[in-house]
Amino acid sequence: MRRIAALCAMAAGLLAASASQAQTPDPTTIAVVGAKLYAMDGRGAVDNATIVVRDGKIAAVGPGLAAPAGARVIDAKGRIVTPGLMNAGTQLGLVEINSVPDTADQSVSSGPLGAAFDVEYALNPNSVLLPRARADGLTRVGSYPGGSASAPFAGAAAALRLSEGADILDRPRAAMMINIGGMAAVRTGGSRSAAWILLRNALTEARRFPRLSAHPGPRDQLLNHLDAEALQPVLAGRMPLGIVTARESDLRQAIRLAEDYHVKVVIFGGAEAWRVADLLASHRIPVVINPFDDLPWTFDEIGARLDNAAILQRAGVTVAFSVPGIEFNHNAGTGVREAAGLAVANGLPWIEALKALTVNPAAIWGVGDHYGALTAGKDADLVIWDGDPLEPSSAPTTVLVRGRPVSLITRQDELARRYAPARRADPWPAGYR
Numbered sequence: 001m002r003r004i005a006a007l008c009a010m011a012a013g014l015l016a017a018s019a020s021q022a023q024t025p026d027p028t029t030i031a032v033v034g035a036k037l038y039a040m041d042g043r044g045a046v047d048n049a050t051i052v053v054r055d056g057k058i059a060a061v062g063p064g065l066a067a068p069a070g071a072r073v074i075d076a077k078g079r080i081v082t083p084g085l086m087n088a089g090t091q092l093g094l095v096e097i098n099s100v101p102d103t104a105d106q107s108v109s110s111g112p113l114g115a116a117f118d119v120e121y122a123l124n125p126n127s128v129l130l131p132r133a134r135a136d137g138l139t140r141v142g143s144y145p146g147g148s149a150s151a152p153f154a155g156a157a158a159a160l161r162l163s164e165g166a167d168i169l170d171r172p173r174a175a176m177m178i179n180i181g182g183m184a185a186v187r188t189g190g191s192r193s194a195a196w197i198l199l200r201n202a203l204t205e206a207r208r209f210p211r212l213s214a215h216p217g218p219r220d221q222l223l224n225h226l227d228a229e230a231l232q233p234v235l236a237g238r239m240p241l242g243i244v245t246a247r248e249s250d251l252r253q254a255i256r257l258a259e260d261y262h263v264k265v266v267i268f269g270g271a272e273a274w275r276v277a278d279l280l281a282s283h284r285i286p287v288v289i290n291p292f293d294d295l296p297w298t299f300d301e302i303g304a305r306l307d308n309a310a311i312l313q314r315a316g317v318t319v320a321f322s323v324p325g326i327e328f329n330h331n332a333g334t335g336v337r338e339a340a341g342l343a344v345a346n347g348l349p350w351i352e353a354l355k356a357l358t359v360n361p362a363a364i365w366g367v368g369d370h371y372g373a374l375t376a377g378k379d380a381d382l383v384i385w386d387g388d389p390l391e392p393s394s395a396p397t398t399v400l401v402r403g404r405p406v407s408l409i410t411r412q413d414e415l416a417r418r419y420a421p422a423r424r425a426d427p428w429p430a431g432y433r
Helices: 003-023 129-135 190-215 225-230 247-259 273-282 308-315 332-345 350-355 359-364 409-421
Strands: 027-040 045-054 056-065 071-076 079-082 085-090 138-143 153-161 168-177 241-245 265-269 287-289 319-321 383-387 396-401
Touching: 027 383, 085 319, 085 332, 085 359, 129 332, 129 396, 129 409, 138 168, 138 332, 138 359, 138 396, 190 225, 190 247, 241 247, 247 265, 247 273, 265 332, 273 287, 273 308, 287 308, 308 319, 319 332, 319 359, 332 350
Parallel strands: 027 071, 027 079, 085 138, 168 241, 241 265, 265 287, 287 319
Antiparallel strands: 027 045, 045 056, 079 383, 138 153, 153 168, 383 396
């Protein structure tokens, strides 16, 4: 009898241990259930979807999937779930306040660097603007330089992931940026023609540079060796030329440049891109536009119109969004979402606007292999929304960056908690009266 009792006790112990093991939470696994999912993988909306996240990656996606045992379960309750959004053109991580020089690293105005200027070394993961962008649903951005000492080059841009912590650099040297137009011409002597000549000369000299390095001869180059080396990935097709320009004539020059030098070109700005939509489509040149652009702030933008995005999309151009001004950094999330909604109001299909905030900028910035859609194997960047993500009054309730929930508390929230009256009738602190 004693032996039978001992065996029963042992069996009970094993069952208890097994049950305990089965109930042990798995901190690396999250299951978002009950979602109205836009995975951006071509399927359209999926109701009652489950997204399983494991070790920072999407492990499984589908309607009605059971959450894995031990996973942390987040009930999305029929809410819209999208990939984390991407603003295709910002200076996040580089600028805190434009007018305060020690907080602005987006440009250089003197020194030897032109194409060789590279923003990756100045990125500030502790910028107070990054939590604001995350709280508005952004998990990736393109961040590009404003200008260099050797126009028309601005320098090398980077793709950022907006994770918490120091590791925000997703892809360094993701694009070589150029500024060309009426306002930029002063940096090249006063004519945009000079800017195009200098750009073409630089590409020609950079193409010759490897041979000159092996057999140095008399120096007749305008380009220094740092800039020439920086342009090699452009000539090899590994890095696109991001040309910030607006006027139709400059867009046509950009298309000719792509043909003549066999380089990848991306247009940033493109207020008059609709005039050459078919040409851009046939040359597979994406355009990052500002959907608010409908007023001729400069003569370069005299043809700006609100249905620019819709015309480009119908022609087959890959479109993404960026909004200059205060939205460039301080309101990079709400600004670009409102811009996308405005593009929808002017003819762009809703799902195409969401593409312009996810898969399209991912392709433009060269991070589409691991970000942009909620499919197995990609980074688990996702947002649960309390409404339409293209409506600026909507907001995220949960944001995951590479599988980790991030805080939605911003510096503005902290200041409000510290200084704002708790009740409407309470007095403001003395310094605020």
